[in-house]
Amino acid sequence: MTGNATQFQNDADRLTSDLTHRQRIQSAMTKYYAARYPRQAIFRDWQEGRQTAAETKWAGINELDKHLAEFEKNAVSRGTSVHWTSTSEQARQVIVDIIRRHNAQRIVKSKVMTSEEIHLNQLLESLGFEVVESDLGEYIQQLKNEPPYHFVFPCMHLSREEISDLFENHLGTAQTHDPEALTMIARDVLRKKYIEADIGITGANFIVAETGMISITENEGNARLTAALPRVMITLVGIEKILPRLADLALFLPMLATAGTGQPLTCYNTMYGGPRQPGEVDGPEEWHVVFLDNNRTTLLADPEQRDALHCIRCGACLNVCPIFKNVGGFSYGTTYQGPIGSVITPHLRGLQDWKHLSSASSLCGACTETCPVKIDLHHHLLHNRRNAVAEKPGRLESLLWQGFTFLMKRPWLYQTGLRVGRLLQPLHGLVKGDILDPARAWTKSRELPEIAPVSFRDYWKNRPLVSAGDRKGGPP
Amino acid sequence: MKITLFIPCFIDAIYPKVGMAMVQILEKLGHTIEFPGELTCCGQPPFNSGYWPEARRLARPVLKRLENAGAIVIGSGSCGAMLKSFYPQLFAGEPEEAAANALSAKCFEFSGFLVNQLGVTDLGASFPHKVTFHDGCHGLREMLGKQPPRELLKHVRGLELVEMTEAETCCGFGGTFATKFASISTAMGEVKCASAAETGADYMVSNDSSCLMHLKGLLDRQGRPLKTLHLAEILVQS
Numbered sequence: 172m173t174g175n176a177t178q179f180q181n182d183a184d185r186l187t188s189d190l191t192h193r194q195r196i197q198s199a200m201t202k203y204y205a206a207r208y209p210r211q212a213i214f215r216d217w218q219e220g221r222q223t224a225a226e227t228k229w230a231g232i233n234e235l236d237k238h239l240a241e242f243e244k245n246a247v248s249r250g251t252s253v254h255w256t257s258t259s260e261q262a263r264q265v266i267v268d269i270i271r272r273h274n275a276q277r278i279v280k281s282k283v284m285t286s287e288e289i290h291l292n293q294l295l296e297s298l299g300f301e302v303v304e305s306d307l308g309e310y311i312q313q314l315k316n317e318p319p320y321h322f323v324f325p326c327m328h329l330s331r332e333e334i335s336d337l338f339e340n341h342l343g344t345a346q347t348h349d350p351e352a353l354t355m356i357a358r359d360v361l362r363k364k365y366i367e368a369d370i371g372i373t374g375a376n377f378i379v380a381e382t383g384m385i386s387i388t389e390n391e392g393n394a395r396l397t398a399a400l401p402r403v404m405i406t407l408v409g410i411e412k413i414l415p416r417l418a419d420l421a422l423f424l425p426m427l428a429t430a431g432t433g434q435p436l437t438c439y440n441t442m443y444g445g446p447r448q449p450g451e452v453d454g455p456e457e458w459h460v461v462f463l464d465n466n467r468t469t470l471l472a473d474p475e476q477r478d479a480l481h482c483i484r485c486g487a488c489l490n491v492c493p494i495f496k497n498v499g500g501f502s503y504g505t506t507y508q509g510p511i512g513s514v515i516t517p518h519l520r521g522l523q524d525w526k527h528l529s530s531a532s533s534l535c536g537a538c539t540e541t542c543p544v545k546i547d548l549h550h551h552l553l554h555n556r557r558n559a560v561a562e563k564p565g566r567l568e569s570l571l572w573q574g575f576t577f578l579m580k581r582p583w584l585y586q587t588g589l590r591v592g593r594l595l596q597p598l599h600g601l602v603k604g605d606i607l608d609p610a611r612a613w614t615k616s617r618e619l620p621e622i623a624p625v626s627f628r629d630y631w632k633n634r635p636l637v638s639a640g641d642r643k644g645g646p647p
Numbered sequence: 648m649k650i651t652l653f654i655p656c657f658i659d660a661i662y663p664k665v666g667m668a669m670v671q672i673l674e675k676l677g678h679t680i681e682f683p684g685e686l687t688c689c690g691q692p693p694f695n696s697g698y699w700p701e702a703r704r705l706a707r708p709v710l711k712r713l714e715n716a717g718a719i720v721i722g723s724g725s726c727g728a729m730l731k732s733f734y735p736q737l738f739a740g741e742p743e744e745a746a747a748n749a750l751s752a753k754c755f756e757f758s759g760f761l762v763n764q765l766g767v768t769d770l771g772a773s774f775p776h777k778v779t780f781h782d783g784c785h786g787l788r789e790m791l792g793k794q795p796p797r798e799l800l801k802h803v804r805g806l807e808l809v810e811m812t813e814a815e816t817c818c819g820f821g822g823t824f825a826t827k828f829a830s831i832s833t834a835m836g837e838v839k840c841a842s843a844a845e846t847g848a849d850y851m852v853s854n855d856s857s858c859l860m861h862l863k864g865l866l867d868r869q870g871r872p873l874k875t876l877h878l879a880e881i882l883v884q885s
Contacts, residue, residue: 180828187834197838493817497834531828533821533835534695535784550736556697564698572698579656579688579705589660612826616833617864620661627654627663631670631682 175504176527182502183531192328196496199327203490206433214429224426225545228481231380231413235471238380238413239462245383246460249445254461259289262463266291266372266405269459270300273403275369279361281387281394282306283374284322284484285407285463288506288519291372303364305393307357314341320500322507323431323486328499361393371401371455373443375408376483377423381416384444385460388424388437395441404446404455410462411480423483430485430543470518476551479514481544488538488548494531503528510538514551522559529555586628593622651681651716653709653754655726655857656688662856668879669722669757672770683712691729694737695822702737710734710746718764719750722757722879724786724855725822730754732789758799758854758878759791768798774884775805779848781839781862782815783855796854796878803881813842820861836865844873854878 186192211217231238243253256262262285270278278300286292292313295302304313308325312318314337319325326334331348338344344356365371373394375385385406387394398404414423428434447454470480489495489509500508505516505528513528529552538548560569578584599619602608610619650673654666670680690705709730713719721727731754738747761767780796787793793815800808819825819835826832840862843851851866851873853859859875866873 183828184830187830193834493819493835493838494831497831497838530696530824531831533784533817533819533824533832535817535821536788537784537815537817540788553695553697553736556695557699558697560697560699568696569698572693572696572701576693576701576704580708582685582687585656585687592660612829613864615829616868617836617861618867620657620860620864622660623663625663627659627666627682628684630663630667631684 173524173527175524178504179502179527179531182504183498186499186502187497192499193497195328195330196499199324200490200496203433207429207487207490208433210429210433210435213435214425220422220426221543221545224422224543225478225481227414227419227422228483228544229478231415232411232471232477232480234415235410235413238415239378239410241380242378242383242413245381246445247383249383249448250458251383251445252457252459254459255464256461257464259463259465262289262407262461262465263291263294265459265461266407267294267298269403269405270295270370273369275403276300277364277368278302278370278372279364279368279397279401280304280309280372281374281389281397282309282325283372283407284319284506285374285409285465286372287318287322288409288465289407289463291407303361303368305361305364305391305397306389307354307391307393310357310361311337314338318501318506320508321486321489322484322512323489328501362396365396365400368397368401370403370405371397371399372405372407373398375406375412375443376427377414377420378408378410378412379414379417379420379442382442382444384417384442386420386424386440386442388427388440390432390434390438392439395439398441398443399454402456404443404458405461406443406459407461407463409467410464411467411482426543427483427485430483430487430541466519470515473518475554476514476518478544478546479511479518479548479551481546482511482515483544484511485543487541487543491537491541493533493535493537498531510548510552511546514546514548514555517555517559522555523563526555526559529553529559586626589622589626593624596622649679649681649717651683651713651719653686653689653713653719653721653726653730654682655721655723657860658722658856659687661860662877665722665856665877665879668877668883669720671883672761672879673720675770676765676767681716686712689726689729690737691726691733692822694729694733695824699737703741706734706737706747707743710738710743710750713750714746717753718760719754720757720760721754722854722877723857724756724783724790725857727754727756728785728789756786756790756795756854758796759786762795762798763791769802770799770882772802772882772884773804773806774881776849777807777809777847778850778852778881779809779811779843779846780814781811781818781843781851781853781855781858783853783858784817786854787815796852799878799882800852803884806881809846809848811842811846811848813839816842818858818862820858822857825861832861833865836861840865840869840871840873844871848873850874850876850881852876852878852881 304310311326320328377386446458495509505512517525536549690702694702734747818839819832863875
C-alpha cells in the first residue's frame with residue numbers, strides 16, 4: 172500500500188468509530204436533503220434539466236480549445252490579461268509575479284478551490300505576504316490551519332462552540348454560540364482586510380466563452396468585495412469551468428444552487444467582464460485571469476472519463492455519499508473529496524498513488540444519480556480500478572483472482588470447495604475473531620453466514636421430475 | 648414461458664431457499680424453469696476489483712451457455728446488474744460484444760420480472776408482520792427502480808410495510824469492499840440497521856441476498872431482534 176492508502180485506511184478506521192463525528196455529518200446532510208429535494212422538485216423537469224446541462228458541458232468540453240480561445244479574445248478586448256498555466260508551479264509563479272510587480276503586500280481571497288489544489292496560500296505566506304480568506308468557512312479553516320473539510324462546506328465538521336473557541340483564541344472575542352454573532356465577528360475583521368488589500372484573488376464558477384466573462388455565485392458577498400475593492404484582481408480557474416454561451420447560465424446558476432445548497436439561487440450572482448473601463452468609477456485597475464490545466468487535459472484525452480470535466484463543483488456527490496458521511500472529508504487527503512475527488516484525483520495526481528480511493532467505494536451509485544451534470548461517477552471508479560490493475564497488477568491480488576477464476580470455472584471444484592467449507596465450518600468457532608481466523612476482516616464486526624446443508628444445485632439435481640403444472644408444493 | 652434461472656453463488660451456497668422460492672413462484676404461475684447448473688459465478692468479484700481479463704474468463708461461459716435462453720431471471724440485483732449493465736462494458740470492443748448486448752436485453756431482476764414482464768403483483772401470499780424494505784443499490788439504480796418490490800409487498804395479506812429513512816442508502820456490503828474496507832462497510836451497515844430498527848419492523852426485506860448476508864451478520868452480532876428475509880421467501884408464505 173502507498174502512504175496515501177495507509178493514511179486513508181487509518182483515518183477511516185478512526186473516524187468510523189467516532190460516533191459524534193458521524194452523527195454531526197449525518198445531521199448536516201439531513202438538513203441538506205430537506206432543503207435540496209423540495210427545491211429540485213420545483214424545476215419543471217429536473218431530469219431534463221440534467222440532460223441539457225450534461226449536453227451543454229459536453230459541447231463546452233469537447234471543443235474546449237475553441238471556447239477558451241473565444242473567451243480570451245473577448246476578455247482581452249476589454250483589457251483583461253489572460254495567462255495559461257500547465258502546472259501548479261507555473262500558476263503559482265504567474266500569480267507571484269503579478270503580486271511582486273505591484274509591490275503588493277496584502278492579499279484577500281474569496282473561495283478558490285484551485286488555489287487549494289496548487290497550495291497557493293502556503294507559498295504566499297512563506298514569501299512573507301499576508302493572505303486572508305474572506306469566505307466565512309474558509310476563514311475559519313484558515314484560522315484553524317486546516318484545509319477545507321468539504322469543498323463547498325469548508326467547516327461543516329465544526330460546532331458553533333468550536334468556532335467560538337477558535338475566535339476567542341485567535342481574535343480575543345467573547346464567547347457566543349449565536350451563528351449571527353459569530354458571523355459579525357468575522358465580518359468586522361474581514362471588512363478591514365478588503366479595504367487594506369492590494370490584491371484580490373477569486374475563483375470562478377463558470378467561464379462564459381461567448382462574452383469573455385466569468386460568473387461567480389456566492390452567499391456572503393465576499394467575492395464581490397474581493398473583486399471590487401483591491402486595485403488588482405486575479406482569478407484562478409480550472410479550464411474545465413467553460414460554458415459556451417451566456418444563456419447557459421440561466422440553467423446552470425439555479426442548478427448549481429439547488430444541487431449545492433438547496434437554494435433557488437445563491438444570494439449573490441455576479442458577472443465579471445473586465446477591469447475598470449474608461450469612465451467607470453470603480454472596479455480593479457487590472458484583471459488577470461489565470462487558467463489552470465494541472466492535468467485536466469490528461470483527463471480530456473481519456474474519452475471514457477472525459478465527462479468528469481463536466482463537474483461544476485456543487486458537492487452533491489459528497490452529500491449523498493455514504494462513504495463520505497462515515498469517513499468525513501479529511502480522510503481523503505485530497506483537494507476534492509468524495510466521489511468526484513476519488514474519480515479525478517488519480518488523473519490529476521497519479522493513478523498508483525490515489526487508486527485506493529476508487530476502491531474505497533461500494534459502487535452504490537448514489538453519486539451518479541444525484542449529479543446535476545450526469546457524470547458517470549461510480550462507473551468511473553470501476554474504470555480507475557481496471558486501469559490501475561492493467562498498469563500495475565498487485566502480485567498477491569493477481570494470484571488470488573487467478574485462483575478464484577480457476578475455482579469458479581470448474582463447477583465440480585466449486586462444489587467440492589463448498590463441501591469442504593461445510594465440513595470445516597463447525598471448527599470456525601475455534602479461531603473466530605482471532606488472528607488465525609481467515610475471515611477476520613468480516614468476523615470482527617459481523618457474524619459469518621452459514622453454508623446451507625443442501626445447496627440450490629443439490630436441491631435441483633435431486634428434485635423429482637414432474638411437469639410444471641403439477642407443482643404446487645413448497646420447497647422442502 | 649421457459650425461464651432460465653441464474654443462481655448467484657451466495658444463493659446457491661448460503662440461501663438456497665431463495666432460489667427454491669423463486670422456482671416455486673414461477674412454476675405456480677405455469678412457467679417452465681431451466682437451471683444451468685454448470686454456471687457458478689458471473690464474474691463480478693474480479694470485475695469490481697479491476698481484474699477484467701479474469702472477469703471475462705468467468706463471463707464467457709455465461710454468455711455462451713445463455714446465448715439461446717429466453718428470459719433470464721436473477722434473484723439478486725447485484726449479479727443481475729453484472730449481466731445486464733456490466734457485461735456490455737466488460738466486452739466493449741471484444742469479439743463477444745454483440746452477445747453481451749443481446750444477453751443484457753433478456754436479463755431481469757426477479758421482482759421486476761414479475762411486475763413488469765409478467766404483470767403479476769398478487770401472488771396470494773400472506774405474511775402478517777411488520778416489514779421494512781432495503782433497496783439493494785444495483786437493483787435500484789442499475790436495473791429496476793423502487794416500485795416493483797413494493798408493488799409485490801403491497802399485495803401480501805397482513806403485511807405492513809413501514810419505510811425506513813435510509814431505505815435507498817447503501818448497506819455497505821459492496822462485495823470485496825466489505826472486507827477491504829471493513830470499518831467503512833460496518834459503519835454503513837450500522838446506519839442501515841439503526842434506520843431499519845427505528846421503524847419497529849420485525850423483518851428487513853430485500854431483493855438482494857448479498858446485502859442481507861452483510862446486514863444479518865451485523866444484526867446478529869449486535870443482538871438486534873430484527874430478522875432478514877429475501878422478497879421471494881415472503882411471496883411463498885401462505
